Amino acid sequence: MGCVLGIDVGGTSIKAGVFTTEGELLDVKKIPTGDLADPKTFARVNDGLTELIQSRGFACEDVIAVGLDVPGPVDDQGKVGMLVNISLDADGLQDAIRSTFTNAALAFVNDANAAALGELWRGSAMGKDSFVMVTLGTGVGGGVVAGGKLVSGSVGAGGEIGHITVCEDEELVCGCGRRGCLEQYASATGIVRLYQRECAARGVEGAKVEHATDTLTVFKACREGDEAAAAAIKTMSDRLGFALAQISSIVDPSCYLIGGGVAGGFDLFCDDLHEAYKKYCIAPCAQTPIVACKLGNEAGMYGVAYAALQEATE
Amino acid sequence: MGCVLGIDVGGTSIKAGVFTTEGELLDVKKIPTGDLADPKTFARVNDGLTELIQSRGFACEDVIAVGLDVPGPVDDQGKVGMLVNISLDADGLQDAIRSTFTNAALAFVNDANAAALGELWRGSAMGKDSFVMVTLGTGVGGGVVAGGKLVSGSVGAGGEIGHITVCEDEELVCGCGRRGCLEQYASATGIVRLYQRECAARGVEGAKVEHATDTLTVFKACREGDEAAAAAIKTMSDRLGFALAQISSIVDPSCYLIGGGVAGGFDLFCDDLHEAYKKYCIAPCAQTPIVACKLGNEAGMYGVAYAALQEATE
Numbered sequence: 001m002g003c004v005l006g007i008d009v010g011g012t013s014i015k016a017g018v019f020t021t022e023g024e025l026l027d028v029k030k031i032p033t034g035d036l037a038d039p040k041t042f043a044r045v046n047d048g049l050t051e052l053i054q055s056r057g058f059a060c061e062d063v064i065a066v067g068l069d070v071p072g073p074v075d076d077q078g079k080v081g082m083l084v085n086i087s088l089d090a091d092g093l094q095d096a097i098r099s100t101f102t103n104a105a106l107a108f109v110n111d112a113n114a115a116a117l118g119e120l121w122r123g124s125a126m127g128k129d130s131f132v133m134v135t136l137g138t139g140v141g142g143g144v145v146a147g148g149k150l151v152s153g154s155v156g157a158g159g160e161i162g163h164i165t166v167c168e169d170e171e172l173v174c175g176c177g178r179r180g181c182l183e184q185y186a187s188a189t190g191i192v193r194l195y196q197r198e199c200a201a202r203g204v205e206g207a208k209v210e211h212a213t214d215t216l217t218v219f220k221a222c223r224e225g226d227e228a229a230a231a232a233i234k235t236m237s238d239r240l241g242f243a244l245a246q247i248s249s250i251v252d253p254s255c256y257l258i259g260g261g262v263a264g265g266f267d268l269f270c271d272d273l274h275e276a277y278k279k280y281c282i283a284p285c286a287q288t289p290i291v292a293c294k295l296g297n298e299a300g301m302y303g304v305a306y307a308a309l310q311e312a313t314e
Numbered sequence: 315m316g317c318v319l320g321i322d323v324g325g326t327s328i329k330a331g332v333f334t335t336e337g338e339l340l341d342v343k344k345i346p347t348g349d350l351a352d353p354k355t356f357a358r359v360n361d362g363l364t365e366l367i368q369s370r371g372f373a374c375e376d377v378i379a380v381g382l383d384v385p386g387p388v389d390d391q392g393k394v395g396m397l398v399n400i401s402l403d404a405d406g407l408q409d410a411i412r413s414t415f416t417n418a419a420l421a422f423v424n425d426a427n428a429a430a431l432g433e434l435w436r437g438s439a440m441g442k443d444s445f446v447m448v449t450l451g452t453g454v455g456g457g458v459v460a461g462g463k464l465v466s467g468s469v470g471a472g473g474e475i476g477h478i479t480v481c482e483d484e485e486l487v488c489g490c491g492r493r494g495c496l497e498q499y500a501s502a503t504g505i506v507r508l509y510q511r512e513c514a515a516r517g518v519e520g521a522k523v524e525h526a527t528d529t530l531t532v533f534k535a536c537r538e539g540d541e542a543a544a545a546a547i548k549t550m551s552d553r554l555g556f557a558l559a560q561i562s563s564i565v566d567p568s569c570y571l572i573g574g575g576v577a578g579g580f581d582l583f584c585d586d587l588h589e590a591y592k593k594y595c596i597a598p599c600a601q602t603p604i605v606a607c608k609l610g611n612e613a614g615m616y617g618v619a620y621a622a623l624q625e626a627t628e
Contacts, residue, residue: 073598076443083599122599129390129466144565146472151460154444155598158460160563163596165556168482176596242479249474250564251458252467282477282490284387284395284469 002064003053004312005101006305008111009070009093011036011086014045018053019299021064021309023122025298026056037087042096050100052220063101065312067304068093069114073156080108081156105312109304113150115259115293116143118302123294124257132253132292134161134240136262138213139175140183140190146251150307162187163245166239185239188213188262194235195221198228219265237269241276248285259293266292316378317367318626319415320619322334322425323384323407325350325400328359331615332367335378335623337436339616340370357408364414377415378624381618382407383428387470394422419626423618424622427464427473429573429607430457431435432616437608438571445565447607448475448554450576452527454497454504460565464621476501480553495526499553503529508549509535512542533579551583555590562599568593572605580606 003026008015013032017025031048032043050060070088073081080090094106108118116133125133129148135141140162144151146193151158162183163176170180172193184190192209195218199206206228207221222229243258258266258273270290278286295302317340322329327346331339345362348355364374384402385401394404408420423431430447433439439447445460449455454476458465465472476497477490484494486507498504506523509532513520520542521535536543558570572580572587584604592600609616 059410130465146460146465147463149461151444151465151565154568154602155566157562157596157598158564160566160596163563164560165594178594178596246478246560247564248471249477250472250561251465252469252471252474254468280479280492282471282474282492284471288468 002062003056003058004246004305004309005049005053005063005066005104006301006303006308007066007068008300009036009086009088011088014048015301016049017305018056018058019302019305023302023303023306027052028298028301032102035066035087036093037089037265039089039092042092045093046096046100049097060101061103063104065107065305065308066097066104066225067107067109067306067308069111069300069304071107071111074108074110074113074152075156076152076154078108105308107304107308108149109208109307110152110156110159111300112141112197113143113152114303114307115299116145116159116257116303117150117233117306118295118299119257119259120145120291120303121306122302123299124291125252128254130251130253131255131257132159132161132244132247132251133203133257133259134244135260136186136188136258138188140187143261144251144253146253161243161247163242166242182243186236186243186262188215191215191218191232191236191262195229199229202228204228213263215262219268222268233269234272237272238276241273242280244277244287244290245282248281248288252285252292253288255288256290257293258290259299263292267271316376317370317372318619318623319363319367319377319380319418320615320617320622321380321382322614323350323382323400323402325402328362329615330363330366331426331612332370332372333616333619333620336614337620339612341366342612342615349401350407351403353403353406356406359407360410360414363411374415375417377418379421379622380411380415380418380621381421381423381428381620381622383425383614383618385425387628388422388427388466389470390468392422392483410438414555420620421618421622421625423464423621424466424470424473425464425614426455427457428551428617428621429613430459430473430617431464431620432609432613433571433573433607434459434617436616437613438605439569444567445569445571446473446475446558446565447562447571447573448558449574450500450502450572451574452502454501458565458567460567475561478557480556491502496553496557500550500557500576502529505529505532505546505550505576508546509543510544518542518544518606529579530578533582536582547579547583548586551586552590555587556594558591558604559594559596559599562595562602566599567602569602569610570604571607572604573613
């Protein structure tokens with residue numbers, strides 16, 4: 001009987017899950033690796049993965065697919081583009097894994113896209129033919145699924161939802177060098193900044209945020225009746241609803257999934273978000289559901305396992 | 315040997331093409347039908363189509379696929395939605411065709427989507443896995459192709475490029491009831507209106523436009539050095555480039571195709587359009603080509619023939 005590995009790739013460690021071919025997660029293991037651009041560390045990856053599958057009664061030749069989830073662009077052909085936040089030798093890692101798991105198909109997937117695939121396989125989008133997932137974290141990522149397949153894009157920019165322009169008058173510059181991106185409003189960083197703007201505009205001090213992505217404090221303040229927090233969340237919902245409305249005019253998905261750390265406040269903003277979406281979308285799309293994700297931060301692991309399994313069985 | 319029919323459906327006539335299964339267009343025939351919501355007229359459709367294929371040596375049972383191109387929404391399941399501009403009983407027409415061409419697979423496709431498929435089969439997008447076609451006519455339509463398949467959308471709104479919001483400050487109301495849609499800037503109607511605005515703002519009379527969609531006059535004026543016409547075309551290109559940039563952040567197609575009557579002025583606006591697109595898009599997508607379509611107003615006929623052929627051979 002075969003098994004599948006789904007691997008979240010970080011800069012100095014990986015988190016791997018071993019799955020049945022039906023998508024049941026059997027076990028998870030975090031493997032500290034050191035610098036993943038250093039060839040010497042790849043042996044550690046293989047040892048950790050081998051240990052993980054053996055603990056569940058599998059041998060290396062039982063692994064039929066290995067998926068790797070990377071924080072950067074991966075194009076239609078599965079080629080990894082420039083990674084700005086981590087140091088990773090994708091080819092080296094791939095060769096190392098291939099040498100140990102000789103029967104396995106390999107697939108690299110962008111992390112936000114992987115999360116979408118995970119939700120498709122075993123999460124909120126099970127059975128859906130089309131949907132768009134929006135991951136609200138430190139930044140804003142996304143995954144577009146159409147006809148049951150991920151739209152990764154010709155240069156890997158499919159699902160770069162965070163860089164839809166939602167305010168042409170914005171003066172602050174986004175990480176991408178442009179202005180007025182959704183990410184500036186709907187990421188954790190964006191929400192904290194919107195809150196600080198609202199406090200400044202009202203001349204109030206507001207709740208003390210601990211760091212640049214501390215949405216927990218903003219959400220807590222909102223629950224306790226802080227008007228600046230409520231206004232910040234309303235602005236965020238308005239711009240997110242506007243962005244989803246644009247997406248509907250392009251791919252018209254059967255539903256939207258909201259994930260990432262910020263989705264922890266989904267109950268706080270979902271009414272405003274629905275209202276904004278309906279206000280901005282074309283009439284035929286007004287009923288498109290917007291729901292929260294199910295798999296939390298394991299979605300990516302599920303998704304890459306699924307992508308690799310598809311490669312193996314194609 | 316089999317053949318394929320591709321049919322442009324209008325309110326009181328149809329235009330049909332007979333194709334080889336390799337996509338060679340053998341003959342075209344316009345068939346006046348009368349009201350296509352009246353069951354009595356369906357016999358005329360069948361007679362006309364039968365005559366067309368017989369003139370090329372085919373019998374009714376040789377027709378392996380019939381595609382129908384309608385000016386309105388068609389969902390993922392091929393179901394025709396509400397048609398606002400023509401009177402058509404889609405089910406009745408389908409039954410009638412099925413009764414004559416008993417071996418044929420049938421497919422309905424939205425007209426703008428059909429044009430995209432036509433360009434994919436035999437036009438500017440041959441061999442492309444992904445692209446977005448923008449049809450600039452009286453309105454603005456579009457077709458999104460990803461993974462070699464049309465993204466028609468859960469309620470048939472996939473490729474409704476004309477209703478991407480490109481100016482939140484617009485005061486005029488679009489046909490869809492919203493404000494600031496791309497269609498208000500990049501359709502023939504939009505271009506004529508932009509020209510009239512520019513003339514008014516400059517206090518000049520400008521060239522005399524013949525009707526609300528007379529872009530020929532605007533393009534001619536521009537070629538003759540009319541500054542108001544040049545400014546109108548620059549605004550149109552700017553907003554179209556902005557819209558394409560949004561699309562790239564969502565589906566990242568390998569190219570854009572510009573079609574429809576307005577594409578007759580492509581040489582006039584393509585430099586401005588490229589410049590605007592590059593200014594607004596995320597950096598990795600800056601090199602995405604933007605080209606003119608090849609098949610002109612026969613693209614839809616090619617596209618529905620192709621869609622039906624895919625149904626037949628699936």
